[in-house]
Amino acid sequence: MERVLLVEPDIVISGNLTRSLTSMGLGADIEGSGRKAVGKLIDNGYRMAVLNRRLPDLDGLSVLSSIRSLGVAVPVIVIDAAGSVERCVSALRSGADEYLSLPFDWDEFAARTMALLRRESRRSHCSDASTRTVLHGSGITLDRIRRSVSVREKCVRLRPMEFRLLEFMMLNPERVITRAEMLEVLWHRHFDPGTNLIEVHIRQLRSRLGDLAGSSSIRTVRGAGYVFQSDTSQRPGAACASKRRISPPR
Template sequence: METVLVVEPDLAISENVARSLTGMGLSADIETTGRRAIGKLVGNGYRMAVLDLGLPDLDGLSIVASIRGLGVAIPMIVIDAAGSVERCIRALRSGADEYLTLPLDWEEFAARATAIIRREARRDLSSDASVSTVLHGNGIMLDRVLRSVSVEGNVVRLRPTEFRLLEFMMLNPGRVVTRAEIHEVVWHRRFDPGTNIIDVHVGQLRSKIGNSPASKIIRTVRGAGYLFCSESPALTAAVGH
């Protein structure tokens, strides 16, 4: 049975989270402090982490950022008592995969967690012979197994969501991927939550790619979505920067 690390100081909440995970066929390890959680998340092979941002010893957002900085790509759901759009954006920028507010809606929690597990399972299957594990395009090399990206031979560190966004675009070169498709594939949402989260992540992705020619291959198609150009084609009138 696959295991999820639940980082939650409130016993009642952690027990309810564990109960929900058990109903999904997963087991749960419960931790109450951030310092011990970081140690457990590095190299312990958890399928997913559920992290309360309100921990007694460390700021939850700093934990997310630290884990991502160490190169740990474990999916992370963060929960927050002081929910707001600003805090949601900060959490997602730090590297969280999902942001939920307390009190939790347990049906929504189960749906989000199931979507993450399903997405990761599809990614595991994508490394078979029918799908290339290394994607190339206009100076970018993306290794889907090692979860690494390089531009013109230089390693670029991407957060998990940025990696999924670039991966999705590189799997569809020369085709406009719509905002609805991006919400569905990258965030597993069948609706637009009404934020600029896609624009923020595309902007961060472009910034990390840098000023090389590869930085110009993610094109904005006005009113439609984004286009990954694998060979620096000429722009059409409909394509922006």
């Protein structure tokens, strides 16, 4: 049974959440400490987390920011007794995938949970579309096992979301990827025409890859999205990957 981590100190709320998840065929582990929750989310491979913003030792958003900074992409629903537009926005910007203000309808919680898991399944399917462990293109080598990137044998340090963005684009070369698709697959968010989240990350990624990758490796298609062009992937010296056999990622 797939399991969900409930980061919830209130016994009544955690009990109701457990019953709701059980009715959906999901198991639940309960943790009342934010600090302990960070360790569990890093190590235990949960399918999803439900995170109360009010915790006895940490603000829930501190937990969220900590796991996101470490590259933990587990889907998270933030619940908040002091719900407001501002608090919702701050939770989403910190990396939450959904936000619910207490008290909420349990049918809505179930519907949002299932929708979130469907989006995650589509993202996982897309990420697993190729079993290649090392990707090449435009002089860039991305090792999916070692989580490393190099440009013409020069290693480049990327932040976790920048790595995921580049990986997603290299798995889908020569295809226009829309901003809406990126938002849903990588950030689990519905399309928001007012956000510049994609543009900011693309700009940062281009900057980190530098001139060696070429200005056309990630091409903007005005009004449509972005294309990763891999036509230079076979040039000598494009890789600094290990020559040993690498097992597929888990």
